[in-house]
Amino acid sequence: MQDAAPAVADDKIRCDACPVMCFIKPGALGACDRYGNEAGVLVRVDPHVVLDHWLSDGGAVVPFNAGALDWDGSILREPATFITAIGAGTTYPDYKPAPFIVASEVEGVDMVTVVTEGIFSYCGVKVKIDTDRHLGPERALVRADGEPVGHVTTGEYGSQMLSLGGVHHLTGGTKREGRATCDALLALCNGAAVELTVDEGATVLVQAGKPPLVNGQVEERMRVGCGSATIGMFAKQWFGKVDEVVVVDDHITGVLSEHQAGKLLGIADSGIKMKGRRSTPGRYFQVADPGTGWGGTNIADPLQILGSFDPRKARPGLTMLMVSTTGEHASYYVLDEALRPVEQAMPDDLARSVALIQENCEPALSTVLFMGGAGGSLRAGVTENPVRLTRSVKDALTVVTCGGAPTYVWPGGGITFMVDVSKVPANGFGYVPTPALVAPVEFTLRLSDYEKLGGHMDHVRPLSEFRGPAAHRTRVPHRAENPWPLMPDAARGPHR
DSSP: OEEOOOBOGGGOEEOOSSTTOOEEOTTOBOTTSSEEEETTEEEEOSOEEEEEHHHHHTOOOOOTTOOOTTOOSOSSOTTSEEEOSTTTOOOTTTTSOOSEEEEEEETTEEEEEEEEEEEESSEEEEEEEEOSSOOOOTTOEEEETTEEEEEEOOOBTTEEEEEEEOHHHHTSSOHHHHHHHHHHHHHHHTTOOEEEEETTSOEEEEOBTSOOEETTEEOOBOOSSOHHHHHHHHHHHHTTTOSEEEEEOSSOEEETTTSHHHHHHTOOOOOOOBOSEEOSTTEEEOSSOBOSSGGGBSOSSGGGGBOOOOTTTOOTTOEEEEEETTSSSEEEEEEOTTSOEEEEOOOHHHHHHHHHHHHTSOBOOEEEEEEEEEOHHHHHTTBSSHHHHHHHHHTTSSEEEETTEEOEEOSSSSEEEEEEGGGSOTTOOEEETTTEEEEEEEEEEEHHHHHHTTBOGGGEEEGGGOOOOGGGEEEEEOOTTSOOSOOGGGGTOTTO
């Protein structure tokens, strides 16, 4: 994409794509590496990305320079092409219409897609890390390159959660903090690996769609469930093979003989005594401190969480399996004459049950969700009355996508959305050194609805006009797991 730009002394041109307003020499790039001076013309150096539905489905692709008699000369074929905002440019300053407002016909319905790259100071990423290891206390600072870029937030089932970025880290701290935050967010959103350190916690290497590394150790699986759930799932596997099972877990440690699953199977009391706080029968909280050892605790020896066995119920020769919620740790014990657990070789049938736990654990991955609020520039680029766009999105008349990927739009005021970055085409995110992230956003709706909300109708262009040179536009396959953005029913809502 090319834009005219005012020339200044020494053949420099001034870029107006963001608030930095760089002066760019001929043949050079601006501070964002996204715009350059090409013979006095402001050029968006990254190609404009369009999605091709045919490529994802394995269908025939219209060649760029085909000589077939039935080819009408269009590079882009409707309705199998979706114009994304990746490489499209921005609406800065805010009064400009979106760079592309594209009309197409889908199943006999006139549609329009408004395309722009948004500059986001109010943005961040939510990182889900599949591990039962303790990464750090809630609210602990998370650092990249030594600078605070976010914090640990509430843990979820089998995963640790980080909240990174946000306007306070991007612009509210030192310049170095802002740069480190922007660099970390950009790398994570574009699928690169980033090393993060947690105050009073672990060092973790995070990359979207890849297993996390915690203190240099690759996480292979997320836990099958808490200790209590693991008891319930596998009690039948242990019945008749072992007298007692303890599933060690930082959150809820399970004890087979006390658990309801054990009671229903008729498993006798073993006389076991657990440390920690007893909850309902067979479930114990706080058996140890959080850590990177057994079941997300700080212990390396599981016997540390046991007290002395009750001699009125226990007996020499009683057998006990202790296992973690991922099956990564497991030990087998037999009580001696003094009712002390002595570790023994694991019987084959119990080893198979441990392997079954491991088999039922899903692969551990890192998931990165970009989160941003569509502010004035985005909405003004769609309509002269921006609140109408917000209402249209909330009424499900307008579908919001990010590089063609589906988003989740939060309820409440504004247009705050989240997107799984692994569903966005490669290198779909950029930055400006204010610092802020640049993210692609598309608004798709029926042309009639666009006119009603006061859209920039004078700037609507038919899809057939997109015949730019290959150097400035690239076609990539639509990801089969993503819904196709150009669907008339999707832009009318279930109530229509």
